[in-house]
Amino acid sequence: MSIGNADSWDRYWAHGFLTSCADAFAGNYEGSMRTVWEKRFSALPDGSRVLDICTGNGAIALIAAATARRLDCKLLIHAIDLADIHPERAVHDEARPLLDDINFHSRTDVCETGFTNDSFDLISGHFALEYADREPAVRELVRITAENGEHMFVMHSTESVILKTAAVELEHIDLLHGSALFERAGDFLRLVANKSAEEKEALAKMPEAEERRTALNRAAALVSAAIKQSAHPEILRTALGHVSAAYKALANEGLDKALQQLQQGAAEIAANAGRLADLRQAASTLQDIKHLGELYAKYGFVDFSFDVLKEEPAGLIGWIVHARRTG
Ligand SMILES: C[S@@+](CC[C@H](N)C(=O)[O-])C[C@H]1O[C@@H](n2cnc3c(N)ncnc32)[C@H](O)[C@@H]1O
Structure with a gap:
């Protein structure tokens, strides 16, 4: 289950957009939306296993791959989406070799990923989790997260620019x-x-x-x-x-x-x-984010925090959410 239907996302990604903001960026996400991800991926130890959910044409997975190459760090990156995705249509020139560093999976529901238990050290999602049915998605993502593994999501806010x-x-x-x-x-x-x-x-x-x-x-x-x-x-x-x-x-x-x-x-x-x-349907209020924290608690993640992500001078971009499996 998810917001909207896979058909409209199929068409969107087939068009060759790289991000979910259509033509708003010349290439991949820029500004604070890019910086938070570069910072997070830079902190991963060599050999970490990363899953980018609701990846679209792979904007965030590509930032992970570029960061790993820059730091000469090996990451095992998987990226899933329910829609039929076409990263090869969205990526040009010097970014093209990065596609070899990512395992893309079209038609893969975040609520039923098919990965084994404890598969990932970091699960990332940018304008992602809020598009899926939250409880089954959280339950599944908790299941495939390794001990001490983390989740980080940038999510739409009802108040954002x-x-x-x-x-x-x-x-x-x-x-x-x-x-x-x-x-x-x-x-x-x-x-x-x-x-x-x-x-x-x-x-x-x-x-x-x-x-x-x-x-x-x-x-x-x-x-x-x-x-x-x-x-x-x-x-x-x-x-x-x-x-x-x-x-x-x-x-x-x-x-x-x-x-x-x-x-x-x-x-x-x-x-x-x-x-x-x-x-519009996916955007979260403060109440929705608090509810997400309760869901994580229900499924055993005790470490949950959130903040707002801002960009100067544009203003509020969205929520930034962290969760960690401690046991
Ligand atoms: C706003 S787009 C974000 C794409 C990408 N993260 C980005 O920022 O460019 C949301 C994506 O979530 C995907 N999606 C929606 N429900 C899903 C589900 N249940 N499982 C996996 N992907 C899903 C859609 O197909 C769409 O590609």
Whole structure:
């Protein structure tokens, strides 16, 4: 059991994003979100066994692998996700050899991992545990943790800047749906495809063509106006980018390619909508985090602590949670 459905995460990771924040980072997580993980992985002794849960395309597992290489430390890294993941699509250039240091497992539920008891010294998760059914997940993770092993999770907070940004982006996605930008663009491109210069001239005088052009311009103007007013316009820019790429594709490669480009745009927006809706559902209040502590206590981990993770000047990023098996 988990929040959302595996299909929307399948689509999201197949698109080739590396992190769960879509295009927010040029490469992997940056700032405090990266630093906390580098610090944690740096402290691991040689030979430690690490499991990154709900890994997506492996952002945190890759930080573990990079840290280990930098310190010339051997880590045995496994990374699991319920979705079908594609780290090879998300990683480029100099980071590519790091993939050899990680054992990725698609379609692996954190509530039923298949690992034997006492398998791991550190279990990591970034925007991870909160997406799964908490009690079965905690029970399973406790089972596969070695004596003195630790869990560290960065978790979404209902008060974080990420949640505030997500709310704005979800509004933008509603606006895109309302504008029917991709449908209008498709209607117009179908009309002007494969027309000679004379036919295009004739089209310009046809009321139906004029109507379709005006409808498309109106949709594009609505999106452009929202971009100007928004502090987080990336999703809207992405949508307009797909429309202009479709125009180019029509000129260079024909109608099928142009329509494909629009379909890709719509799929990318849909994948983002799924991700953002799941995020909103996954975010934890202080009460939720205290409840997590009680669950750990129930399953025998006595060492549980949490704090907030902040980034300057952005503000609150989320919760940072530690748990340790003492016996
Ligand atoms: C927000 S993403 C985080 C991915 C990655 N940790 C990152 O920060 O880029 C949450 C991930 O949890 C996965 N997930 C949800 N429920 C799960 C479960 N029960 N077992 C394993 N993975 C799960 C989803 O497929 C998704 O890839």
